[in-house]
Amino acid sequence: MPxxxxxxxxxxxxxxxxxAAELIYKVGRSVLGAERVPTAKANAWxxxxxxxxxxxxxxxxxxVLLSRAN
Numbered sequence: 001m002p003x004x005x006x007x008x009x010x011x012x013x014x015x016x017x018x019x020a021a022e023l024i025y026k027v028g029r030s031v032l033g034a035e036r037v038p039t040a041k042a043n044a045w046x047x048x049x050x051x052x053x054x055x056x057x058x059x060x061x062x063x064v065l066l067s068r069a070n
Contacts, residue, residue, distance in 0.1 A: 025037065
């Protein structure tokens, strides 16, 4: 009688991706130095800074357009 346990087709690709990511991180750390390897925290902070800069530019554009309208 054949077993009816499901086969996880995504297990192997996940293992390959995980291993590749770990290898890329280790190589990057050794080449760039641990302090220069991008982290999630650094990426999040860069996104916050970029959002703030875009907001500042939008406010400046709105101020300029408003002053031209008057």
